[in-house]
């Protein structure tokens with residue numbers, strides 16, 4: 495059984511829902527850790543007022559008893575506190591009233607899904623598009639990814655993320671071990687290690703906000719402890735680097751993805767790109783460097799997976815941008831309600847979780863098993879095979 499999930503729910507509807515299928519039984523879930531991940535996603539300098547309304551926690555509505563998975567589908571719910579303010583507007587039953595009362599949206603925002611979704615689904619109320627295209631959905635994706643993260647932790651696989659750039663400000667490189675990096679970035683309002691960079695990024699976001707503008711950036715995620723051989727070279731849709739790229743690009747506002755040195759690889763000769771192969775008794779096969787970010791042939795090579803994604807600036811701007819009213823076909827310059835000015839720190843948490851999911855999925859494909867005990871046996875026997883190779 496492959497691991498899979500679907501989500502449903504609107505940003506101003508009552509809740510977001512996910513169903514995960516294919517998790518082995520007897521996985522002990524730590525609810526506190528799960529909710530901690532949801533809280534992490536809500537933080538970050540530059541977020542709008544919505545995050546003060548929400549206090550995301552996950553409820554489990556199926557597939558878990560006494561803290562352990564049963565092998566049945568796991569149902570997760572994250573409620574929207576803001577729904578109470580949108581009850582009438584989001585009514586599922588038909589309601590009488592004017593457009594104003596229903597708050598019909600007829601002015602599409604450049605950069606958001608509004609116009610394309612309206613045209614494609616033949617919807618004259620663009621709210622029907624934006625409600626689902628909103629990155630509110632990343633809350634439930636983080637809940638799903640947090641379950642995957644906990645599964646991976648049982649096998650010694652750890653994941654952490656950081657912000658690399660916000661607009662013009664780049665974080666300097668550092669050599670902190672993964673655990674340390676996770677601890678330090680957790681204390682940072684912009685998820686960077688260096689306090690000077692944090693200050694600069696905060697000031698930069700303030701300036702952007704004052705100008706009525708928005709800003710994007712670059713985020714990174716590192717996965718350590720991954721065994722050799724997740725994913726496969728034999729078929730395009732089994733290449734794990736390709737699947738991770740798809741997952742990263744599916745995060746709202748992401749416009750690019752890199753594995754390892756990524757686009758730099760196009761500028762350098764092969765001798766400065768490929769990671770030389772070494773062997774020692776204690777470490778077995780390993781690499782002299784990790785420029786390829788843990789992948790060759792769509793398979794993990796045992797080095798840490800390093801993934802970066804670029805987030806464009808938030809589309810909803812206070813600064814007017816030209817658009818066209820779908821009722822009158824007249825141009826207008828958008829005036830806006832509330833929005834995030836910068837959600838890059840939050841996006842770095844989302845990145846960690848979508849990557850965790852893809853790694854967990856590939857892990858279960860490789861090792862199989864209906865219970866944690868069965869997966870553990872399969873992993874152990876594979877690791878013994880590697881040792882004897």
Ligand SMILES: Cc1cc2nc3c(=O)[nH]c(=O)nc-3n(C[C@H](O)[C@H](O)[C@H](O)COP(=O)(O)O)c2cc1C
Pocket residue numbers: 542605606607627628629632745746747748808809810832833834835837840841844
């Ligand atoms: C964590 C996060 C928060 C976001 N917050 C906003 C926001 O407040 N306002 C907005 O217009 N877009 C926001 N976005 C981006 C939009 O959801 C995204 O641009 C939109 O769904 C269109 O999809 P696309 O940019 O991937 O093409 C956010 C994205 C993320 C990842």
Ligand SMILES: C=C(O[C@@H]1CC(C(=O)O)=C[C@@H](OP(=O)(O)O)[C@H]1O)C(=O)O
Pocket residue numbers: 505542544545548627628629630631632633746832833834
């Ligand atoms: C709700 C979240 O992000 C939202 C993503 C979003 C968008 O258009 O993507 C727009 C904003 O929502 P609202 O229009 O209600 O202010 C953000 O707050 C969240 O991250 O939990």
